[in-house]
Every structure is written in structure tokens, then in C-alpha cells.
Amino acid sequence: MFTQDMLPTVLRHEEIARYSDGVLYTLDRRKYPLRREYVALYSVEEVHTAIKEMVTQGGGPLELALKALLLARDGKRDLREASLILASSRPTNRTMANTLNVVLQRVEKGEALDDVISSILSEYDHAYDAMSEYGASLIKDGDGILTTCFAEHSFLLSVKKAYLAGKHVRVYVPETRPYLQGAKLTLPSLSEMGIESYLITDAMPAFFMQKGEVNIYMTASDAILPDGSVSNKIGTLENAICSKYYGIPYYPFSLKNSFNDDIRIEMRSPDEVLSVNGEYITDSSLNALYPAFDIIPPSLITGIVTKDGIL
Amino acid sequence: MFTQDMLPTVLRHEEIARYSDGVLYTLDRRKYPLRREYVALYSVEEVHTAIKEMVTQGGGPLELALKALLLARDGKRDLREASLILASSRPTNRTMANTLNVVLQRVEKGEALDDVISSILSEYDHAYDAMSEYGASLIKDGDGILTTCFAEHSFLLSVKKAYLAGKHVRVYVPETRPYLQGAKLTLPSLSEMGIESYLITDAMPAFFMQKGEVNIYMTASDAILPDGSVSNKIGTLENAICSKYYGIPYYPFSLKNSFNDDIRIEMRSPDEVLSVNGEYITDSSLNALYPAFDIIPPSLITGIVTKDGIL
Numbered sequence: 106m107f108t109q110d111m112l113p114t115v116l117r118h119e120e121i122a123r124y125s126d127g128v129l130y131t132l133d134r135r136k137y138p139l140r141r142e143y144v145a146l147y148s149v150e151e152v153h154t155a156i157k158e159m160v161t162q163g164g165g166p167l168e169l170a171l172k173a174l175l176l177a178r179d180g181k182r183d184l185r186e187a188s189l190i191l192a193s194s195r196p197t198n199r200t201m202a203n204t205l206n207v208v209l210q211r212v213e214k215g216e217a218l219d220d221v222i223s224s225i226l227s228e229y230d231h232a233y234d235a236m237s238e239y240g241a242s243l244i245k246d247g248d249g250i251l252t253t254c255f256a257e258h259s260f261l262l263s264v265k266k267a268y269l270a271g272k273h274v275r276v277y278v279p280e281t282r283p284y285l286q287g288a289k290l291t292l293p294s295l296s297e298m299g300i301e302s303y304l305i306t307d308a309m310p311a312f313f314m315q316k317g318e319v320n321i322y323m324t325a326s327d328a329i330l331p332d333g334s335v336s337n338k339i340g341t342l343e344n345a346i347c348s349k350y351y352g353i354p355y356y357p358f359s360l361k362n363s364f365n366d367d368i369r370i371e372m373r374s375p376d377e378v379l380s381v382n383g384e385y386i387t388d389s390s391l392n393a394l395y396p397a398f399d400i401i402p403p404s405l406i407t408g409i410v411t412k413d414g415i416l
Numbered sequence: 417m418f419t420q421d422m423l424p425t426v427l428r429h430e431e432i433a434r435y436s437d438g439v440l441y442t443l444d445r446r447k448y449p450l451r452r453e454y455v456a457l458y459s460v461e462e463v464h465t466a467i468k469e470m471v472t473q474g475g476g477p478l479e480l481a482l483k484a485l486l487l488a489r490d491g492k493r494d495l496r497e498a499s500l501i502l503a504s505s506r507p508t509n510r511t512m513a514n515t516l517n518v519v520l521q522r523v524e525k526g527e528a529l530d531d532v533i534s535s536i537l538s539e540y541d542h543a544y545d546a547m548s549e550y551g552a553s554l555i556k557d558g559d560g561i562l563t564t565c566f567a568e569h570s571f572l573l574s575v576k577k578a579y580l581a582g583k584h585v586r587v588y589v590p591e592t593r594p595y596l597q598g599a600k601l602t603l604p605s606l607s608e609m610g611i612e613s614y615l616i617t618d619a620m621p622a623f624f625m626q627k628g629e630v631n632i633y634m635t636a637s638d639a640i641l642p643d644g645s646v647s648n649k650i651g652t653l654e655n656a657i658c659s660k661y662y663g664i665p666y667y668p669f670s671l672k673n674s675f676n677d678d679i680r681i682e683m684r685s686p687d688e689v690l691s692v693n694g695e696y697i698t699d700s701s702l703n704a705l706y707p708a709f710d711i712i713p714p715s716l717i718t719g720i721v722t723k724d725g726i727l
Binding site for chain 1: 590591592593599600607615620621626651654658661689695698705710
């Protein structure tokens with residue numbers, strides 16, 4: 106089992122969601138690593154807004170939503186109403202709604218809320234540990250690894266375990282516009298973990314594939330569809346197609362073995378594409394489009410890394 | 417023949433390089449469209465630096481370098497030495513060196529420098545006009561067009577001529593990090609020309625291809641290699657591979673019918689990837705890589721649009 110000190114700052118439990126006396130604190134991932142600031146949240150509505158505004162991201166929203174139930178309980182709020190408010194913050198990702206439901210069912214059956222949350226977070230940690238064992242086994246000494254966005258525990262622990270096993274690896278990290286999670290989260294996390302890593306723009310992966318410097322592509326995934334497609338951050342499809350073209354294996358990680366049959370691609374605000382860190386990069390009256398996720402068909406996927414093995 | 421008023425601001429001769437009484441003025445494309453500022457250049461060394469710092473871009477450097485010869489002449493500089501200084505500003509692109517050589521040869525044979533420059537610029541305009549006739553003929557009514565970076569006259573005039581011929585088109589414009597030429601030049605230019613256009617990030621083209629909304633991919637090119645490959649802005653390879661995957665034709669435009677046998681891929685400063693408009697997006701001590709150009713193999717190219725037809 107991995108220890109918290111194997112993780113980079115942004116993935117440690119106390120940084121993602123620390124609940125204390127009616128206040129929920131979360132590291133503001135939008136500002137990290139330039140500034141290390143925490144957002145203090147006092148209600149489930151504030152947690153909903155924080156998640157919608159991407160204060161945290163990836164697995165962060167789920168962990169934050171779970172801890173927000175403590176906020177709701179201590180504020181004498183109805184837990185089921187609180188849970189609906191929290192789940193509505195991420196329409197594309199069903200995991201949050203499902204997990205919050207499980208918590209409510211267990212609490213209604215008599216378990217203590219704190220214990221249920223701890224046991225669910227511990228289950229996740231065990232799943233991450235198992236996934237990263239499989240992930241690390243796919244990485245060879247000398248590999249150049251491409252990723253997209255911020256693939257969190259499963260990916261970062263895979264790379265770390267490969268590294269601790271003596272494999273020399275380097276990671277190419279696309280910046281992941283518009284939110285720049287690659288630049289802000291993945292790159293500093295890898296560096297903090299001692300892994301050779303390089304920031305590139307989102308248009309550069311094929312260049313390094315063509316040169317033979319990328320040998321494996323690994324990402325997170327937001328959902329698996331019934332036909333075996335996965336959804337993940339916009340840009341994953343582009344890289345999966347290029348990986349296929351160059352014969353490079355593509356492995357998404359997935360915590361879920363269940364399938365989502367109804368996937369909605371969130372169209373987010375065009376303003377986010379027209380700006381970087383809140384500053385417009387061009388005339389703000391021009392048009393832009395921001396689909397947040399790609400659907401990657403099974404023909405482009407070498408295997409899905411789950412806690413039970415590689416599908 | 418197209419008229420100057422068919423062109424967007426950034427492509428008009430007087431905006432790219434206006435020489436007057438020992439000063440060469442050029443629209444600062446790094447600031448456009450947020451600010452319309454001109455850089456005043458007083459020596460060939462300053463022109464060299466301006467080109468290296470991407471004050472202008474695409475065909476801009478060539479036009480600026482040609483006009484810089486007037487600056488050199490009026491400053492009583494040796495034209496051959498001036499020409500070497502100017503040409504060394506763009507190691508990947510041989511066109512500038514070759515064109516400056518032609519100018520010097522014609523001047524040495526007795527032609528007036530002003531006349532030679534005018535006749536060369538007029539030759540280019542005729543070539544753009546011919547290329548955009550071929551380009552427009554490839555665009556069908558209802559097409560969604562993908563481009564990369566800023567493909568200038570040949571592309572913009574192709575779209576404009578298709579539009580004037582009654583074809584309804586829309587253009588998807590990747591922002592083109594790190595310099596954001598798509599966001600700053602292509603998008604406002606298309607809008608100024610009355611063309612429906614949308615800014616997207618560099619990772620989104622495959623999403624729109626998958627949805628069937630992109631029907632043709634058109635870019636500029638910096639050079640054609642002897643094997644029929646073209647070099648163009650980083651990101652072109654990624655989109656050309658995805659176009660091939662979805663059966664979408666890819667047409668680069670090329671002014672040259674001659675081949676370059678020695679192509680050097682410029683590795684530019686990592687700082688440019690670590691920052692946007694001069695502001696760091698992540699910890700500035702981290703690693704980044706910035707290859708400036710892609711090489712696209714002939715198997716991914718449907719045809720090269722030249723002034724003499726489609727190769």
C-alpha cells in the first residue's frame with residue numbers, strides 16, 4: 106500500500122479536503138503551483154459552486170463532496186438534499202451521485218457518517234494502489250510516457266512505482282488548455298516526485314511520437330461507455346488517434362468496472378477558451394467553443410487499467 | 417486579382433511593413449488584436465531582432481526583410497551584409513535568404529532597389545491570388561474548415577473567395593500555443609472578413625472531426641522536402657494524422673515549387689511554453705520543450721496547393 110508521502114502535494118487527503126469545525130478547506134488547484142492558497146467553504150452550496158468553478162478537479166470533487174456531508178450534518182441540513190446539490194455540480198460524471206447515494210444508504214442503515222466516509226476513501230486508496238501496480242507493470246525501463254490533463258493517483262503512482270523499481274522514465278506533459286491542469290498539476294507533481302518531466306503544448310505530442318520518444322500513452326478516464334469507449338478530458342482523442350498511428354499503446358485508467366449508458370458532453374463557457382487565467386487572449390467578442398470531454402472508441406484503446414487488472 | 421480591401425488588417429502591405437524616411441514600421445502581431453501598436457525599426461539589426469522575437473510572422477518577416485533593404489541602403493550599409501543579418505533571423509525558413517539573394521542580384525545588374533521590391537511583392541500577390549483560386553475550388557458549400565496557426569493570404573483568400581461565391585462555410589481555429597497566432601491573427605481576420613469562425617484549443621480538432629463537423633483541413637507550409645513532406649507549425653502533424661483517420665482531406669498551401677533538402681527544426685525557448693503572454697502559467701523552474709515545426713509525411717497530404725495548381 107502506498108504512503109501519503111509517496112504522493113505529491115495536490116493528492117494528499119489533507120490538501121484536497123480538510124474538515125474542521127464547520128469549515129471545509131481545499132487547496133485551490135486553479136492557483137497552484139504559483140500560489141498555495143486554500144478556499145474555505147461553509148455550506149454545500151459553496152461546495153457546489155467551488156466544484157463547478159474547478160477549485161479542485163479530477164478525484165478532488167468527489168472527496169470534497171464526501172467531506173461536505175460533514176458540513177451538511179453539522180449545519181443540520183437534510184443529507185439527501187445536500188447530496189443532490191453536490192451531485193448536480195458535475196453533470197458528465199455520475200460517480201459522485203452514485204457514491205453519495207451509497208453513503209446515504211449506509212448512514213440510513215445505522216453507520217456513522219465519519220466512518221462511512223473514511224471507509225470509502227480507504228477503498229479508493231486501495232483501488233489506486235492496485236491500479237498503479239498494474240500501471241507500473243506496463244512501463245518499461247527507458248520509456249517516454251505521454252499523458253493528458255491530470256491523471257492523478259493511478260497514473261502518478263504508476264510512474265512513481267516504476268521509478269522506485271529502477272526504471273528510468275520521462276514524461277511528456279501537455280499543458281491541457283484551457284485550464285492548464287497539465288502545466289499546473291501534473292508537471293509540478295511529477296517534478297516533486299523526482300520524475301524527469303517536460304511541459305509541451307497540446308499540439309506537440311505527435312512530434313515526439315514521430316521522433317520515437319513516446320512509447321506509451323496513459324490517462325485517467327471519466328466514464329466507460331457500454332461499447333467500451335471511454336470519456337476523458339478533451340484532447341485525449343487526438344492523442345489516442347496519433348498513438349494508434351504510431352503503434353504506441355494507449356491505456357486509460359478507470360476506477361469503475363460499471364458502465365455509463367448516458368454520457369453528456371459538457372459544453373463549457375466559450376470565455377474559458379478566449380482567456381488564459383482570466384485574461385483575454387483575443388477580442389472577447391469573438392466566438393469560441395469548449396467541449397470539455399472526448400469519447401475515445403475501443404479501437405484506439407489497448408487496455409483499460411482497473412483495480413482488478415487490465416481489461 | 418484580389419484587392420487590398422478583401423484582406424484583413426494584418427495582411428495589408430502598409431500594416432506589415434511601411435518604410436518612411438529611415439524608419440520601418442510594422443504592426444506588432446504579438447499584441448494584435450488586443451492592441452493595435454506599431455514597432456518602429458531603425459536598423460537591419462533591429463529588424464533581425466524583431467523577426468526573431470516574432471513581432472511579425474508568417475509571410476511578414478519576408479516582406480519586412482525586403483523593406484529593411486531600403487533601411488540599409490538609406491543608412492549606407494552594405495546590402496549583402498544586411499541581407500545576411502536579415503536571413504539569419506529564421507534558420508528553418510530558406511525562402512528569406514533565397515529571395516534576398518535574388519534582390520541583390522537584380523540590383524547588381526542595374527535595377528532600382530525600390531522597383532525590385534515592388535515587383536517581388538506584386539509577384540507574391542499574383543501567386544496568392546492564383547493559390548486562393550485553387551483553394552476556393554476545394555471548399556464546398558456547407559464545409560467546416562480546420563486550419564492551424566495563421567495560414568495568411570492563400571488560406572484567408574481561399575475562404576473569402578468561397579464565401580463570395582455563395583458557399584456557406586465555418587472555420588475552426590485552434591489557438592496555436594505558445595504564440596496564439598490562431599487566437600490573435602486567424603480568428604479576428606476571419607471575423608473581419610465576415611466568415612463564421614470559432615476559436616478552439618489545440619487539443620479539440622479531433623472532437624469536431626469525430627462529430628462530422630470538419631470536412632477539410634487547410635494550412636500554410638514553411639517548406640516542401642524532397643520526399644514530398646511539408647514542414648509547418650507544430651500541431652499540424654497531429655491534425656493531419658487525425659484528418660487521415662477520419663478521411664478528411666488535408667491541403668497545405670505552398671508558394672514554392674522548389675524543395676528544401678536540409679530542414680532544421682528550430683527548438684525555441686522553453687520559457688515560451690512555460691508562459692502565456694509573458695506570464696508564467698506554472699513554476700518557472702520546471703522543464704519544457706518547444707519544437708517550433710512539424711514534418712508531415714506525404715501519406716498524410718491529399719494535395720499541395722501551389723500557384724500552378726494542386727500537386
